[in-house]
Amino acid sequence: MRHIISVLLENEAGALSRVVGLFSQRNFNIESLTVAPTEDPTLSRLTLTTVGNDRVIEQITKHLNKLIEVVKLVDLTEGDHIERELMLIKVKAVGAQRAEVMRSVEIFRGQVIDVTSTVYTVQLAGESDKLDAFIKVIDPANVLEVVRTGVSGIARGEKTLAL
């Protein structure tokens, strides 16, 4: 099963490499990873998505917790949560395609953020499935470049991951 694990990490040199190293060292799977400092500049927030059975996920969270620089973590998929991913996608758009692509962008509530006479660059945010779906509806032959941020997530309601 897919899990989204959110980690508060000391914002120190080398801390990220310990997290990434742990996954390869212990043969854990890592599907996406996103990291940036928080409102408290001494802390980074890291979100990673991984796939594994309960035993593997338990080991992942235990080993992450063991890292000295990991302050706190939560498996967001254990409760109600919201996940978002941002995608920038460059699509070939000439002739009739221009209208076709625009229609898809509107349906998916994306935005065209850069235009040339032959290319649209589209920005799209949402759950990863939605981004996958958008790529599917655009003819793959027309996709020139895809950039995805990886998943960020947050718990619904009052629950927070903070010190």
Next chain:
Amino acid sequence: MELLSGAEMVVRSLKDEGVEYIYGYPGGALLHIYDAIFQQDDVKHILVRHEQAATHMADAYARASGKPGVVLVTSGPGATNAVTGIATAYMDSIPMVVISGQVMSHLIGEDAFQECDMVGITRPIVKHNLSIKHPSEIPSAMKKAFYIASSGRPGPVVVDIPKDMTTPTDRFEYEYPKSVKLRSYNPVSRGHSGQIKKAVDLLMSAKRPVILAGGGVIAANASEQLTELAKLLNYPVINTLMGLGAYPGTDEQFLGMPGMHGAVEANMAMHHSDLILNLGSRLDDRITNATEKFCPTAKLIHVDIDPSSISKTVAADVPIVGPLDSVLNELLKLVKASNITPDKEAHGNWWKQIDEWRARHGGRYRTDDSELMKPQQVIEILCKVTKGDAYVCSDVGQHQMFAAQYYKFNKPRRWINSGGLGTMGFGLPAAMGIKLNYPDEEVVCVTGEGSIQMNIQELSTCAQYDLPLKVILLNNQSLGMVRQWQDLNYESRHSQSYMQSLPDFTKLVESYGHVGMEVTKFDELESTLEKAFAMKDKLVFINIHVDPFEHVYPMQVPKAAMRDMWLSKTERT
């Protein structure tokens, strides 16, 4: 406040931490620190001949004392030579602080002379590592290193110090912190009371219980509590390879070691038990055999200070995260207060069954199939001559297993071996680390011709610091454990498992100023050992020729259950 250079701060921090000996080897990146060492007498430096030996000396001191050992190595090759020793300590949860020199900070990343990314290289084999960015950080970084290394589940910590952090003319205020607090690291101080209560209910109502004691019991200095609990309940106790000595080896409730080369009664009892109280054993592959066939009728209580050790290989029914000493204290209290009446009849039958298993093998071995003596005989005589009270430092291979099986350890911290990583070359430096710190104790290195040659250069260090330890070389002219597997699984195709061109060990050790002895006949063994151990102020190296065809038994059948064992070359359970 005092003004000190970074180099002086390193040495002063060690003094303030109460460190007596450090083990190391100088080099360019460390010259400022070595100059600071020269100008004081509080911290004594032991110069090894290879950095790996420095790590094993520090490691063995930590195993015997429970306090972190300290290593000092230079950048580049000095640091990489220490890697095997750091990994050895990591696998066995041994507290250690390794200070590695680094090239000047402005050169980092430029492939400078003797540069290597020590923090990167050691990341997967340390509990933590840090690099110094400013000389004023040194006292707090050192305190942090010692604190992390020795608290919670202990382990090695590397402190990487670029040369320009130690410049003698750059002086900063020095104050060694009394304590350190980290918001992201708070080791547990006690187990969950509800879980402990559950464990006690299971313990009191078990019909076929076993207590399994691992290295965690020794790390937590909880042998006394373990012994009290086992005596109170009259339950059988099994010590893992890392736990030998946690429970007295000559006690009748002791069943031996479990696993790959475990005692028949230990493996049988675990397999057929209805409850395993696992105290600080990782249940690694050398114990469990195939995990899907592991102890099918047993419930598992698993106590460990490291939550990630619990349910890693075998799912625990009652997990308890906490230090072994405090959890055992609480277990004892609740067992004494429990109103569950133990099933005496079931326990009587269980002991009867265990005694039958005991009679089945009982550590027997043949002595009539070879002209040469058996390695098992040597260990039994060694145990007799040293009254079972020596520090036994082992290398890795058949001799290690024979020592673990036949030397009866009655005290914790006397059996010093590389259990997790299985590092050949560990034994001699380990014995050196112990002899240096415990000069009045009998210290033995049990080794083979393969292992001893991996760090034999340290005989020179022994001469320099006058370390009169005793080396027991079980010489079978081959890499015995490799050969055993080749006999069993590769139709005796002995690929690269011979030790050819062995030196004349007697001449070799004499060239270092030590005493060499050679034994070829069993009836000369005891008198030779007596003579060697009577030479209190000499390192004596005893080259003992043993049967090269001997195997270690019992031996678990691969991919099977704990009960499935070879008992000899021809018998199976």
